[in-house]
Amino acid sequence: MLPKRAIFVNTASQVIVRFITLAFTLISIKLLANYLGPSGVGNYNTITTYINFFIVIADIGLFAVAVREISKTPENEKKILSNVFFLRLVTALIASFIAVVIVYFTNYGQDIKIGTLIATAFLFFNLAASAYDMALQCRLKMQYSAFAEFLSKLITILALYIIIRMQGSFLWIISTVALSGVLIFVLKWIFSSRFIKISPSYDKKISFWILNIAWPLGVVFIANNLFFKLDTLMLYVIKGATAVGIYSVAYKILEVTVFIAGYFSSSLKPTFSQEIHNNKVALAKVIEKSSLVMLLSAIPISVVCITFSREIIIFLSNSEFVSGAPALILLALSLPLIYLVTLLSEVLIANDSRKILLNVAIFILIFNFLVNLIAIPLYSFMGAAVTTLISEIVLLVIIIYYTKKIVPFSVGTSPVFKSFILFILTLFSAFLLKGLISIHFIILIAIVLFIYVVWGQILGIVNTKSLLKLIKGKE
Numbered sequence: 086m087l088p089k090r091a092i093f094v095n096t097a098s099q100v101i102v103r104f105i106t107l108a109f110t111l112i113s114i115k116l117l118a119n120y121l122g123p124s125g126v127g128n129y130n131t132i133t134t135y136i137n138f139f140i141v142i143a144d145i146g147l148f149a150v151a152v153r154e155i156s157k158t159p160e161n162e163k164k165i166l167s168n169v170f171f172l173r174l175v176t177a178l179i180a181s182f183i184a185v186v187i188v189y190f191t192n193y194g195q196d197i198k199i200g201t202l203i204a205t206a207f208l209f210f211n212l213a214a215s216a217y218d219m220a221l222q223c224r225l226k227m228q229y230s231a232f233a234e235f236l237s238k239l240i241t242i243l244a245l246y247i248i249i250r251m252q253g254s255f256l257w258i259i260s261t262v263a264l265s266g267v268l269i270f271v272l273k274w275i276f277s278s279r280f281i282k283i284s285p286s287y288d289k290k291i292s293f294w295i296l297n298i299a300w301p302l303g304v305v306f307i308a309n310n311l312f313f314k315l316d317t318l319m320l321y322v323i324k325g326a327t328a329v330g331i332y333s334v335a336y337k338i339l340e341v342t343v344f345i346a347g348y349f350s351s352s353l354k355p356t357f358s359q360e361i362h363n364n365k366v367a368l369a370k371v372i373e374k375s376s377l378v379m380l381l382s383a384i385p386i387s388v389v390c391i392t393f394s395r396e397i398i399i400f401l402s403n404s405e406f407v408s409g410a411p412a413l414i415l416l417a418l419s420l421p422l423i424y425l426v427t428l429l430s431e432v433l434i435a436n437d438s439r440k441i442l443l444n445v446a447i448f449i450l451i452f453n454f455l456v457n458l459i460a461i462p463l464y465s466f467m468g469a470a471v472t473t474l475i476s477e478i479v480l481l482v483i484i485i486y487y488t489k490k491i492v493p494f495s496v497g498t499s500p501v502f503k504s505f506i507l508f509i510l511t512l513f514s515a516f517l518l519k520g521l522i523s524i525h526f527i528i529l530i531a532i533v534l535f536i537y538v539v540w541g542q543i544l545g546i547v548n549t550k551s552l553l554k555l556i557k558g559k560e
Contacts (some may be wrong), residue, residue: 086168106235107341109242111401113338114241118330118402120249121258126402127326130333131193132200132259134317136184141310143180143212145303147172150295151219151359153435162220167286168295170216170535174285177212181205200259207266217277222537222541229279233272241265273366301439308446311474312453319457324465334398334406334464339420342386346379346424350431357435361492369494372432376494379428380504381546383421385537388419388508389530392515396526415470422477429488445487449480503546510535 117126151169155162188201204310218230224536240260248257277283317336353375360368394410394417433442453476460468488494515533522529 087264088529098126106231106238109235109238109336110341113238113242114334114401116202116245116249116259118334118406119285121255121330123327123330123405125255125326125330126333127321127328127330128197128200128255129325130193130317130329130337132197132204133262134314135201136204136262137205138211138310138314139180139184140208141306142171142303143176143208144215144306145172145176145296146299146301146306147176147295147303147430149359150299154298155219157358162282162397164286164288164291166216166220166283166540168288168291170213170283171285171287172292173212173216177209177524181209195477196255199256200559203259203369204262206263210266210270211236212389214266214273216283217273220283221273221274223393230273233269233276234397237268240268271438271493298437301443305384305439305442305446307394308443308450312446312450315450315453316461316472319454319461320466320469322483323461328465329408331406332469335394335409335416335470336464338390338397338401338413339416339423339528341485342390342420343427346382346427349378349382350428353428353431357431360401361432361435365492367494370431372429372488372492372494374426376425377504377546379420379424381499381507381541383424384504384508384511385416385534387420388511388515388537389533390414390420392519393526393530400526406469409466412466412470415467419474419477422474422481426477426481426484429484432492433484434501438487438491441487445480445483449476449483452479500546503544507540507544507546514540527537 099259104146117129121129131144147169155165184205188198191198214233233559242266244264245261247259248261276505317329317333320332355372356371357368360371380393391414394413395407398407398410399415430442453472456475457469460472462468464471511533514536515529518536519526
């Protein structure tokens with residue numbers, strides 16, 4: 086089993102860098118909202134959502150499978166990575182071509198069609214760069230990947246600011262998306278070269294073996310990604326760009342906070358892959374502790390988004406988008422559920438439960454589509470937010486059921502109950518502070534986070550001493 090300190094450092098360093106990157110992401114949201122308005126932001130978000138969906142299609146499960154197989158047989162790392170790199174380039178080219186062809190046969194306007202063509206550069210280079218992520222993930226060195234994304238975001242923000250100052254067109258704005266993809270590829274190549282040098286290579290036997298075990302997971306990831314993007318795409322078709330623009334600011338906050346779950350779960354990929362068939366008792370303990378970590382990470386974010394939803398929306402955009410505040414509250418409630426689903430899904434991936442994952446993904450996609458089909462025409466983006474929350478509840482129940490059949494873990498009623506009490510106490514304290522103290526909401530957020538830690542200490546589920554031991558490598 087991989088050392089806890091390595092997992093912690095891998096996750097914590099990514100989170101720290103990502104939080105800094107998050108600040109730049111929030112700046113970009115503000116710049117785009119003020120320059121493009123709700124309709125323009127809706128068009129921009131439609132393009133990025135569409136492109137990101139094709140990134141998942143082109144992945145076809147290669148990342149998860151490569152990390153899993155390298156963790157099992159480290160001696161084959163270079164062969165696996167070289168062939169995956171080759172497959173990545175091929176699927177990226179095919180996906181880019183299909184994305185452009187499909188959009189040109191739709192009724193979207195010229196800005197979206199040409200914008201999609203430009204943004205496919207992000208699709209191609211981002212997929213190529215993920216080959217380096219595999220090498221870094223297996224070494225628990227993903228902080229380098231996070232730093233590459235940070236530098237890319239910084240340069241892209243500067244480019245976006247210059248374009249806006251020069252009153253550039255919508256297509257110039259979209260060009261910053263393409264720039265981001267190129268920068269991510271170059272920077273990840275530079276950083277990963279410190280540990281391993283890989284180049285595309287085609288070995289028929291290895292490539293077909295990888296594809297054979299990867300494609301079922303690829304279908305799962307496609308269905309899961311469509312599940313996350315479906316509300317935005319349906320909202321655009323049913324209610325138009327303005328509704329998407331308002332909803333996208335609230336949804337973007339959810340997206341940029343989910344990264345903690347993704348990074349932590351990815352750090353556990355090697356451990357899950359190594360222990361799933363060898364030591365299920367030890368693995369159960371890892372799942373139990375990790376689930377609690379996920380809850381404790383999500384709760385303060387949910388509390389802040391619920392309490393200061395209106396202030397956050399206005400801060401990140403302007404008053405034109407403030408009607409999306411109630412949607413942010415609903416999305417914030419779904420955050421702890423998403424964190425747990427992300428973690429437990431890694432157990433199913435490690436166990437190679439492809440059939441289960443595929444069936445669950447298809448079911449929840451159909452469920453989400455049908456509920457959105459009813460909710461969006463009636464309640465617009467609020468209907469989409471409600472559907473997201475309901476879908477995440479259903480999905481978590483299903484994932485827990487199947488995971489427990491593989492690894493008999495138990496988070497325990499006491500930690501879960503205490504987490505719920507911690508959420509209620511912190512939320513009550515936050516609203517009380519907001520009503521009593523008239524200072525900037527960012528200062529209030531800092532106070533609320535401090536109160537969260539205090540309540541956690543009192544309840545005995547936030548242990549700062551254990552955290553310090555973990556950092557020093559003593560746990």
